[in-house]
Amino acid sequence: MSQQEFSFELKNTDNGARLGNISTPRGDIRTPAFMPVGTAATVKGMYPEQVEALGADIILGNTYHLMLRPGAERMAKLGGLHEFAQWQKPILTDSGGFQVMSLAKLRKLNENGVSFKSHIDGSSHLLTPERSIEIQTLLGADIQMQLDECVALPADLSEIKRAMELSVRWAERSKTAFGTQPGHALFGIVQGGDNEVLRLQSANELTDIGFHGYAVGGLAVGEPQATMFEVLNYTTPALPTDKPRYLMGVGKPDDLLGAVKRGIDMFDCVHPTRAGRHGHAYTRFGVINIKNARHKEDSRPLDVQSPNENCRRFQRAYLHHLMKANEMLGAMLLSQINLAYYQELMQARALQSQKTDMMITLLKPVRDGKEATSTP
Amino acid sequence: MSQQEFSFELKNTDNGARLGNISTPRGDIRTPAFMPVGTAATVKGMYPEQVEALGADIILGNTYHLMLRPGAERMAKLGGLHEFAQWQKPILTDSGGFQVMSLAKLRKLNENGVSFKSHIDGSSHLLTPERSIEIQTLLGADIQMQLDECVALPADLSEIKRAMELSVRWAERSKTAFGTQPGHALFGIVQGGDNEVLRLQSANELTDIGFHGYAVGGLAVGEPQATMFEVLNYTTPALPTDKPRYLMGVGKPDDLLGAVKRGIDMFDCVHPTRAGRHGHAYTRFGVINIKNARHKEDSRPLDVQSPNENCRRFQRAYLHHLMKANEMLGAMLLSQINLAYYQELMQARALQSQKTDMMITLLKPVRDGKEATSTP
Numbered sequence: 080m081s082q083q084e085f086s087f088e089l090k091n092t093d094n095g096a097r098l099g100n101i102s103t104p105r106g107d108i109r110t111p112a113f114m115p116v117g118t119a120a121t122v123k124g125m126y127p128e129q130v131e132a133l134g135a136d137i138i139l140g141n142t143y144h145l146m147l148r149p150g151a152e153r154m155a156k157l158g159g160l161h162e163f164a165q166w167q168k169p170i171l172t173d174s175g176g177f178q179v180m181s182l183a184k185l186r187k188l189n190e191n192g193v194s195f196k197s198h199i200d201g202s203s204h205l206l207t208p209e210r211s212i213e214i215q216t217l218l219g220a221d222i223q224m225q226l227d228e229c230v231a232l233p234a235d236l237s238e239i240k241r242a243m244e245l246s247v248r249w250a251e252r253s254k255t256a257f258g259t260q261p262g263h264a265l266f267g268i269v270q271g272g273d274n275e276v277l278r279l280q281s282a283n284e285l286t287d288i289g290f291h292g293y294a295v296g297g298l299a300v301g302e303p304q305a306t307m308f309e310v311l312n313y314t315t316p317a318l319p320t321d322k323p324r325y326l327m328g329v330g331k332p333d334d335l336l337g338a339v340k341r342g343i344d345m346f347d348c349v350h351p352t353r354a355g356r357h358g359h360a361y362t363r364f365g366v367i368n369i370k371n372a373r374h375k376e377d378s379r380p381l382d383v384q385s386p387n388e389n390c391r392r393f394q395r396a397y398l399h400h401l402m403k404a405n406e407m408l409g410a411m412l413l414s415q416i417n418l419a420y421y422q423e424l425m426q427a428r429a430l431q432s433q434k435t436d437m438m439i440t441l442l443k444p445v446r447d448g449k450e451a452t453s454t455p
Numbered sequence: 456m457s458q459q460e461f462s463f464e465l466k467n468t469d470n471g472a473r474l475g476n477i478s479t480p481r482g483d484i485r486t487p488a489f490m491p492v493g494t495a496a497t498v499k500g501m502y503p504e505q506v507e508a509l510g511a512d513i514i515l516g517n518t519y520h521l522m523l524r525p526g527a528e529r530m531a532k533l534g535g536l537h538e539f540a541q542w543q544k545p546i547l548t549d550s551g552g553f554q555v556m557s558l559a560k561l562r563k564l565n566e567n568g569v570s571f572k573s574h575i576d577g578s579s580h581l582l583t584p585e586r587s588i589e590i591q592t593l594l595g596a597d598i599q600m601q602l603d604e605c606v607a608l609p610a611d612l613s614e615i616k617r618a619m620e621l622s623v624r625w626a627e628r629s630k631t632a633f634g635t636q637p638g639h640a641l642f643g644i645v646q647g648g649d650n651e652v653l654r655l656q657s658a659n660e661l662t663d664i665g666f667h668g669y670a671v672g673g674l675a676v677g678e679p680q681a682t683m684f685e686v687l688n689y690t691t692p693a694l695p696t697d698k699p700r701y702l703m704g705v706g707k708p709d710d711l712l713g714a715v716k717r718g719i720d721m722f723d724c725v726h727p728t729r730a731g732r733h734g735h736a737y738t739r740f741g742v743i744n745i746k747n748a749r750h751k752e753d754s755r756p757l758d759v760q761s762p763n764e765n766c767r768r769f770q771r772a773y774l775h776h777l778m779k780a781n782e783m784l785g786a787m788l789l790s791q792i793n794l795a796y797y798q799e800l801m802q803a804r805a806l807q808s809q810k811t812d813m814m815i816t817l818l819k820p821v822r823d824g825k826e827a828t829s830t831p
Binding site: 119120121123124125126144148149153156157158162163164165375376378392393394396397400401403404406407408410411 | 495496497499500501502520524525529532533534538539540541751752754768769770772773776777779780782783784786787
């Protein structure tokens with residue numbers, strides 16, 4: 080790998096929406112980008128070459144899961160996460176903090192960090208900003224995330240403020256711990272709940288510290304979509320225009336489109352693969368619940384005009400059958416189909432010579448979140 | 456599809472071992488052949504194109520499962536099993552009888568057939584020789600099997616004899632029901648347990664009726680391998696040399712090699728995929744239990760010299776991790792790896808100009824059934 084720097088180029092804008100490119104020694108990340116989630120060193124139900132064939136430029140790994148199994152030091156001995164998972168393109172890892180708070184047992188958070196017990200074997204662990212960076216470096220992550228504290232909404236203002244200020248102090252410690260890692264990046268995470276003053280304070284203080292990119296955290300944690308968009312309306316303008324912006328843990332297709340309009344460049348979410356494992360297929364016609372009995376005798380494919388062969392090839396009746404019979408291939412196909420659809424959503428970025436509103440316009444017909452009422 | 460006939464060509468023999476080719480309108484089946492089992496219209500954990508890439512010329516479908524879900528008439532409406540499962544090469548279906556006896560509830564067998572209740576929804580069904588053929592024809596099976604009664608060993612001689620004679624009567628009814636189906640085949644099934652007189656009687660009576668191929672049933676049902684081989688020793692010589700011979704539900708690699716030596720041409724078994732889902736990998740070095748802790752930090756692939764990329768590419772530590780974390784990719788990879796190994800075992804058939812004993816010799820170093828004690 081060359082010692083090429085991590086850099087971001089903003090290629091075009093249309094109102095808030097941005098078209099860009101992140102350069103890393105492991106390859107370019109075209110933005111807006113959706114990062115498939117490879118929680119435990121695998122995007123669930125998919126071969127790594129399938130993920131690459133989707134057009135995904137980067138995947139996400141979860142520090143919490145990987146630090147517990149196989150363990151960060153062991154992963155480093157084995158050559159790092161890229162080698163382990165046979166994924167040679169960029170990887171972003173989260174800090175582990177969010178999943179400690181949602182999955183681990185006996186969590187205790189203080190100024191220093193968060194101690195917890197593994198949900199797998201009950202072993203004790205301590206995650207500090209420094210240890211999180213150390214783990215992410217051992218994993219070999221191209222983009223690392225600061226440790227932060229994420230508060231579920233709704234929450235008391237005092238609680239949101241306390242967590243935001245702690246996150247800023249952890250951001251500084253994370254940056255110091257990260258040091259200089261040529262070709263690698265560290266992102267800060269804006270917190271502040273649904274409060275404009277706190278969000279702006281967080282954005283400004285993080286910008287003062289200086290990061291390779293900025294994430295918006297603490298959203299998609301229980302609030303309505305309108306609240307999330309409202310927070311983005313005042314938060315993204317407070318972020319540097321020359322750095323990538325990442326909305327963490329989001330979301331459904333219309334969340335992505337609304338966030339792209341509001342200046343977000345990167346996304347990750349388990350939703351497409353999880354929905355696939357539950358029999359929900361994302362298509363141009365909306366979400367299709369393939370387990371519904373009306374698909375039992377439907378010999379049509381999901382979308383005869385899809386660029387994705389799996390959407391054109393297999394009968395709805397077959398997908399229905401596979402899911403009803405709990406056959407692995409059902410989850411495999413619907414995970415691939417949904418991630419392909421998410422990548423297609425991001426494909427309008429490929430219109431490099433066009434305004435990004437073409438993307439928004441192109442994708443507007445997508446009706447997300449409800450069963451399509453008529454299909455051709 | 457052309458109206459090409461179903462035919463078998465015996466290309467070479469070496470003592471008992473045979474090298475041959477079955478021609479069907481959907482393509483050739485090179486023998487000896489291992490048929491991956493696609494119970495519910497899917498080889499578990501594999502895309503159909505992966506199965507084809509293994510070199511498999513034919514897969515097996517289970518009539519019992521498919522008649523219950525999605526149902527034979529529905530499958531026919533949807534275009535048949537090949538279209539449904541997106542597998543265009545030949546398919547063999549069993550008669551359903553074996554799985555009725557092992558999976559269904561409230562089974563009642565009489566001269567006419569076997570009535571039972573579905574293990575899925577409790578619905579009542581009747582499987583007769585005629586209905587089994589009707590279902591297999593609706594599914595579109597290239598090779599169909601007569602309904603038979605299979606007795607678990609050890610068993611009383613009178614019971615073995617009764618079931619064998621019933622199976623012969625059902626064979627006749629099956630042939631009548633099958634009628635003339637150009638390009639399709641019907642196989643009879645030799646029964647008779649571990650009794651030579653009964654096996655020979657069965658083989659002779661079935662040969663008199665006349666089938667496109669002959670299966671040896673009622674083995675791998677609890678008896679030692681030596682018993683199975685002994686039964687083959689006297690059964691296969693009683694079968695016509697100009698028709699393919701199929702040993703049902705067998706087996707592990709050394710079962711296959713021993714049976715090939717004794718004149719068997721075709722096999723099916725769920726073992727390679729089931730073993731894969733349980734973390735057992737078949738390799739030239741023997742069976743590797745990848746969940747064993749000694750693989751936790753082993754960065755070596757399963758077999759650096761394997762023709763199968765998945766064997767060369769992924770670290771043992773990664774496969775170990777995937778299985779411990781219950782990740783689908785673990786079962787997917789080990790299913791592919793085991794089926795690839797089974798196909799490799801059959802590949803020596805590709806030595807068309809060589810004696811088949813080269814195959815046997817080539818494959819002798821395989822140590823099956825025990826954990827390899829040393830690996831390179």
